[in-house]
Structures are given as structure tokens and as C-alpha cells.
Amino acid sequence: MTKTVKKPVIVCVDDEVTILTSLKSELRKAFGELYRVEIAEGGEDALELLAELMEDGCEIPLIISDYIMPDMKGDELLRRVHELSPKTLKVMLTGQASIEAVANAVKYAKLYRYISKPWEDEDLRLTITEAIYSYIQEKELAEKNAKLLEMNYELECLTRQQAKLIAELQQKESHLQALNESFLRFVPLQFLQLLEKSSIIDIQLGQQIQQEISVLFSDIRDFTTLSETMTPDENFKFINSYLSRMEPAIIENNGFIDKYIGDAIMALFSGEADRAVTGAIAMLRNLADYNTTRTKPDRPPIKIGIGINTGTLILGMVGGKSRIDGTVIGDAVNLASRLEGLTKQYIVPLLISERTFRALKNPENYHIRLIDRVRVKGKLEQVAVYEVFDADPPELREGKLATNSYFERAIFAYHNSDREAAVRLLQQCLQLNPEDTVAKMYLQRCQ
Incomplete structure (x- = not known):
């Protein structure tokens, strides 16, 4: 069923039928059949008509009212019309209205214009045409403003939703970053880079790479005896305090810690062997600074031993379905551990192998001396052992x-x-x- 479109209504109010007939005729000439024209012969009739039209959902762009009417003055009628339909434009016909009456109509009814009686037909047509045009313009502007407000509201809602999504994404990103940083404390970034991986999620069991690496082992001298004098809580505080001073020396020299073994450290340095030697010297100097805080009988200075060896190692992931770990495999690891143990025998803090000595790019930058040749378990040939004493x-x-x-x-x-x-x-x-x-x-x- 086709819905009938209701025409906008122009209301004319006057107590003289001839005036109403004349107005209706002029409106027909001006607008043809575009508008429906309704008439009322007094103020009360006009208000009843207006109420019926509004109840029926009619649009009322214009009302034209006489000023002098028996039951109600024109300015009062237009004031009440304005209360009922503020968007309707009001034109008042007057031959006797005072300035005060016109002013009241302007102030309280938003009077659009008044026309003196008797009017000129051209002036009347021009006035009502301008009024209708003004109404249409205001209506279109109001619709555009309403549409704009609606769009702004929708945009505001979208902005709020977007801001919420961004906040959620930032929160998740921060959480993921925190997780990634936490994971990197277990699997160092340098380890991933050596495996040519950018993220821990790319790591799979069995992935490996063969590369020349310098391995560093360090250990605290007589730690067992020292730990027996401390409570478990004191033991952990001491270990963490010590390790926190050793770690920067390794990282600042482009190495990374492969694992902690109690008080022992196993660190790896790819590239130049100089990095490992420089890192070890820095560790010993950091230890000297740390020992300045350990001058009491219950906090004696500590000593460490460091062994370094360089060789071709297999670096990769080992483990099972539920637990994997990064590690290095090769004879070079065993020799580095053996050299660290020999520091106790020679009572020196830092020993390196011949492989490391020969791999140094700038050996003249260090104080090094050959101190022995030893036979390592599982090997027939003796291995030259060098002392680095820069940190003495x-x-x-x-x-x-x-x-x-x-x-x-x-x-x-x-x-x-x-x-x-x-x-x-x-x-x-x-x-x-x-x-x-x-x-x-x-x-x-x-x-």
C-alpha cells in the first residue's frame, strides 16, 4: 500500500471571510498546489485547527494572522502558536496594531514580518514566498545540523570504541612485550639471533647452528664454605647481588649468559674472542668494586675464577615435548670449564686457552703470559694455558x-x-x- 505524502499546511486567520478568500487566492497564485491552505475565523478556531493539524502529523511552515479579531488579538495568538509550534513562521496583518503589539509579537512569537492593510498583492506574495523559502532553508539547515550531530555522535561512539580498542591493544601489546622480555631472560635475544630467529615462538626443538664461539665459565671460590655461614634467604640475596654485578660486564661486551649454575656463570661470545677476554677483565674489575662493600668479618671479600676457550660449537635447542632449553655442545665447552677449575690450582683469576689466545684480534692490548701445558681428560695432546692478568x-x-x-x-x-x-x-x-x-x-x- 502506497503511503500518501501529506502536503505542508499554510494557516490563514482573520475574522473577515473576504480577507481569508483573498489570502487563499494569493497563496494559490504563489504556490499552486504545493501547499494546502487552511483558514480559521478567529484565534480560538486557529488554535484548535493547529492542534488538529499537529496531531495529524502535518507540517505547518507558515501562519498568517490578522491583528484585530473579536476573541483574541493577533500578537497573543501568534505567541501561543509559537509555544505550540516554534518552527512555524508568523506573519501578522495589521492596520491598527500599535508599535507595542508588534514588539510583543516579535519578542514572544518570533514574528517574521508584518504587512499593513490594505496590502499590495505583490508585496504579500513576495513576503510569503520569502517566508516559505526561509522556512525551507531553516528546515534544511536543521536537518543538516541534526544529521551532522548524528554523524558526530556516531563518530564519537566510533572514536570511543577505537580508543577502547587501542587501549586494549596497547594493554595486550604491553603484556606481550612483558612476556617477551620475561622469555628473553630465559632464552637470550643473542641466542635467538644466532639461530636466525626473531622471536621465541619461532624456536623449535632440534634447531641448531654450528659456529665459532668463545665460552666463559666463572665460579666463586670456596662458595660452599661461605654459604654454610648464611641462611637460605641470605644465600639467595648474596648470589643475586653478585650476579647482578657480573651480568653487565658480559652484556656490555656483546656476550650473553647461557645459564646460571648455582653461583657459576656460563656465558657465550660470538665473533671476536677479544669480547670474551675484555668481558672477563670487566667482571674481575666489577668484583673488585663489589669487594669494597664486603669488609666486615661476616661479609669477607670473595674471589672468583674464570676460564675461557674458543672453538667450533653446535648451538641449538634440546629437550622434549614439554621442556626445551638452549645450549651449546662441543669439546670447547668442556675445556672452558676445565680452565676455570685450573684457576684454583694456579691461584689466578683468569685463564684462557691457546685457541682463544690465537683468536685474539689485538693480543697486544692485554697482559698475557703462558703458564703451562696440560692434558685435558679425553684428549691425548697437551693444551697450552695462558694467564690474563690485566685485572690484578x-x-x-x-x-x-x-x-x-x-x-x-x-x-x-x-x-x-x-x-x-x-x-x-x-x-x-x-x-x-x-x-x-x-x-x-x-x-x-x-x-
């Missing part, structure tokens, strides 16, 4: 440099079974540098 106390370091010629000849004589020459040279070393523990050890071997 200044007096001890200068003493080793001053006696280096005696020391090298003493080691050569010892390994060539010339004990007499070795003893003489070692005694000369100790006379100049009595704190040289390696020279003391060799002298004891000779006697």
Missing part, C-alpha cells in the same frame, strides 16, 4: 710484567727438565715479585 692489583701486575723474561725462561727450562735453571729463574722472579702464585707453584714442583 697494580703492584702485582707490574711485578709480573717486570719479571716476565725470567718467568718465560723458567717455564721453558721446567718443561725441558732443566730443574736447576728453572729454580734459579723462579727465585729471581719471586725476589722481585714475591706474590706471584704461579712462580711459587713451579718452585714447589721443582723442589
Whole structure:
């Protein structure tokens, strides 16, 4: 069923039928059949008509009213019309209206215009045409404003939804970043990079790569004895305090910690072996700073041993379905651990292998001396062991440099079974540098 479109209504109010007939005729000439024209012969009739039209859903763009009517003045009628239909434009016909009446109509009824009686037909048509045009313009503007408000509201809703989504995404991103940072504390970023992976979620069991890597092992001397004097809580606080000072030295030299084993550290350095040696020296210097805070009987200074070896290792992921871990496999790992253990025997803090020594890009930047050749478990050939003493106390370091010629000849004589020459040279070393523990050890071997 087709819905009938109702025409807009123009209401004419006057107590003289001839005036109403004339108005209706002029409106027909101006608008043809575009508008429906309704008439009322007084104010009360007009208000009843207006109420019926509004109840019927009719649009009333214009009302034209006489001023002098028996039951109600025109300004009063238009005021009441304005209360009922504020958007309807009001035109008042007057021949006797006072300035005060017109002013009241303007003030309280938003009078659009008044026309003096008798009117000129052209003036009347022009006035009502302008009024209708003004009404249409205001209506279109109101519709556009309403549409704009609706769009603004929708945009505001979308903006709020978008802001909420952005906030949720940022929260999830922060959570994921926190998770990723947490995961990276277990599987370092450098480990992922060596496997050519950008994220831990890309890691799969069995993935591996073969590469030349320098392995560093460090351990606290007599930690078992030290830990027995502390409570479990004190043990963990001490370990974490110590490790937090060692970690930066490794990271700042482009290494990463593969794992903590109690108080021990296993760190890996890809690329130049110099990184591992420089990192180890930095660890010992950080330890010296840390020991300045440990001067009480219940907080004695601590000593550590560090061993470094360089070699081709297999780096990858091992484990099972429910638990995997990153690790390195190869003989180079075992030798690095063995060198760390030898620091106890020679009573020195830092030993490196011949492979590491030969892999150094700038060996002249370090204070290094050959101290022994040892046979490693599972190997037939002896391995040369070098001491790096850059982090020694200044007096001890200068003493080793001053006696280096005696020391090298003493080691050569010892390994060539010339004990007499070795003893003489070692005694000369100790006379100049009595704190040289390696020279003391060799002298004891000779006697």
C-alpha cells in the first residue's frame, strides 16, 4: 500500500471571510498546489485547527494572522502558536496594531514580518514566498545540523570504541612485550639471533647452528664454605647481588649468559674472542668494586675464577615435548670449564686457552703470559694455558710484567727438565715479585 505524502499546511486567520478568500487566492497564485491552505475565523478556531493539524502529523511552515479579531488579538495568538509550534513562521496583518503589539509579537512569537492593510498583492506574495523559502532553508539547515550531530555522535561512539580498542591493544601489546622480555631472560635475544630467529615462538626443538664461539665459565671460590655461614634467604640475596654485578660486564661486551649454575656463570661470545677476554677483565674489575662493600668479618671479600676457550660449537635447542632449553655442545665447552677449575690450582683469576689466545684480534692490548701445558681428560695432546692478568692489583701486575723474561725462561727450562735453571729463574722472579702464585707453584714442583 502506497503511503500518501501529506502536503505542508499554510494557516490563514482573520475574522473577515473576504480577507481569508483573498489570502487563499494569493497563496494559490504563489504556490499552486504545493501547499494546502487552511483558514480559521478567529484565534480560538486557529488554535484548535493547529492542534488538529499537529496531531495529524502535518507540517505547518507558515501562519498568517490578522491583528484585530473579536476573541483574541493577533500578537497573543501568534505567541501561543509559537509555544505550540516554534518552527512555524508568523506573519501578522495589521492596520491598527500599535508599535507595542508588534514588539510583543516579535519578542514572544518570533514574528517574521508584518504587512499593513490594505496590502499590495505583490508585496504579500513576495513576503510569503520569502517566508516559505526561509522556512525551507531553516528546515534544511536543521536537518543538516541534526544529521551532522548524528554523524558526530556516531563518530564519537566510533572514536570511543577505537580508543577502547587501542587501549586494549596497547594493554595486550604491553603484556606481550612483558612476556617477551620475561622469555628473553630465559632464552637470550643473542641466542635467538644466532639461530636466525626473531622471536621465541619461532624456536623449535632440534634447531641448531654450528659456529665459532668463545665460552666463559666463572665460579666463586670456596662458595660452599661461605654459604654454610648464611641462611637460605641470605644465600639467595648474596648470589643475586653478585650476579647482578657480573651480568653487565658480559652484556656490555656483546656476550650473553647461557645459564646460571648455582653461583657459576656460563656465558657465550660470538665473533671476536677479544669480547670474551675484555668481558672477563670487566667482571674481575666489577668484583673488585663489589669487594669494597664486603669488609666486615661476616661479609669477607670473595674471589672468583674464570676460564675461557674458543672453538667450533653446535648451538641449538634440546629437550622434549614439554621442556626445551638452549645450549651449546662441543669439546670447547668442556675445556672452558676445565680452565676455570685450573684457576684454583694456579691461584689466578683468569685463564684462557691457546685457541682463544690465537683468536685474539689485538693480543697486544692485554697482559698475557703462558703458564703451562696440560692434558685435558679425553684428549691425548697437551693444551697450552695462558694467564690474563690485566685485572690484578697494580703492584702485582707490574711485578709480573717486570719479571716476565725470567718467568718465560723458567717455564721453558721446567718443561725441558732443566730443574736447576728453572729454580734459579723462579727465585729471581719471586725476589722481585714475591706474590706471584704461579712462580711459587713451579718452585714447589721443582723442589
